[in-house]
Amino acid sequence: MSFIQLKDVVKRYNNNISVDHLNLTIQEGEVFGLLGPNGAGKSTTIKMLSGLLKIDQGHVLVDGLSVASQPLEVKRRIGLVPQDLAIYEGLTAKENVTFFARLYGLRGKLLKSRVEEALDFVGLADRSGDKASSFSGGMKRRLNIACAIMHHPKLIIMDEPTVGIDPQSRNHILESVRTLNRMGSTIIYTSHYMEEVSAISTRVGIMDHGHLIACGTQEELRCKVAQDNKIIIQAANIVDEAIQELNNHPRIKKVTLQDQMIELLQLASSQAYLQDILFILSKHQVKIVSLTQVEPDLEALFLSLTGRTLRD
Structure with a gap:
């Protein structure tokens, strides 16, 4: 019981x-x-x-x-x-x-x-x-x-x-x-x-x-909640062709490039999609300095479920 x-x-x-x-x-x-x-x-x-x-x-x-x-x-x-x-x-x-x-x-x-x-x-x-x-x-x-x-x-x-x-x-x-x-x-x-x-x-x-x-x-x-997962990549030798191919990937929602930082929003977390990203960057000879995966935190989950902030 x-x-x-x-x-x-x-x-x-x-x-x-x-x-x-x-x-x-x-x-x-x-x-x-x-x-x-x-x-x-x-x-x-x-x-x-x-x-x-x-x-x-x-x-x-x-x-x-x-x-x-x-x-x-x-x-x-x-x-x-x-x-x-x-x-x-x-x-x-x-x-x-x-x-x-x-x-x-x-x-x-x-x-x-x-x-x-x-x-x-x-x-x-x-x-x-x-x-x-x-x-x-x-x-x-x-x-x-x-x-x-x-x-x-x-x-x-x-x-x-x-x-x-x-x-x-x-x-x-x-x-x-x-x-x-x-x-x-x-x-x-x-x-x-x-x-x-x-x-x-x-x-x-x-x-x-x-x-x-x-x-x-x-x-x-x-x-339970379909939340976007963020991947942040610090890289060198970034070329437009690599960014374009990432943008065309069916499971990548958004690609943002600022200075030498690539930010990706994935529709779902998966090692397979991560391997796709690494393959694309490697193919275009983009040098990866660091890679960070950011899962949605409790606040993002709460907002997704209720449509409101905690203090509303």
Whole structure:
């Protein structure tokens, strides 16, 4: 059985459907990146999954438990890092983590050790006695994570955890995600930063208009989407005949020449086509200095699937 299952899940707001018969499975141990433009239904899906929003239709299971009929058991297994900071500015870092730890039923020596462990994990052990109001934006984000992980949740949901923070804190959080995953937590990660999702996710789901329109590894998504592959060749002794023959190749969409750089757009990635390119250049005695193949990145795939940028 999959660790997380959403079956024909529907959520309506008045006459508007925010999530429309969503089906999604996530295996234990995954880092699952969830992407979608604003209004795609991501936040609504996360709220239903974590038990913060009632499901109008369908079923959501976490670790074999129903979110609808066993909400407390499900919530004990979840650590939620919301986009809006869920910390108390007037409390110290230690007091914040302690407060949330008590909500999860931690007491005594276990409570103390888990609070210390969480603060150390996010790099705030030396600031545990300082009020959250004195922290930078990045430190508050890290404290937000500490409050969500102190009970060792099996599932950690991170909703835009790096919004508005410095690069150093962002890198710290991304490395924390990898570490938490290695320690056994399944992670759902949403972000407007494509490079983050690309760097840490084992699989990616893309939502739009309440539907899951694509799901798989990044390589699987590349195979599903007919995206052009770019080849950049730095060369010498380039002649017009070589460029003309490349332009006439049936699988080459566009050839651009600038200085001593040839840029090709292929309709599909294939070693056979690459051999054709090398043969043509060799035939015309063009000297190749370097060759780079550039596959479409996650942002290009997203734009191809939705027709929109992530922030639309």
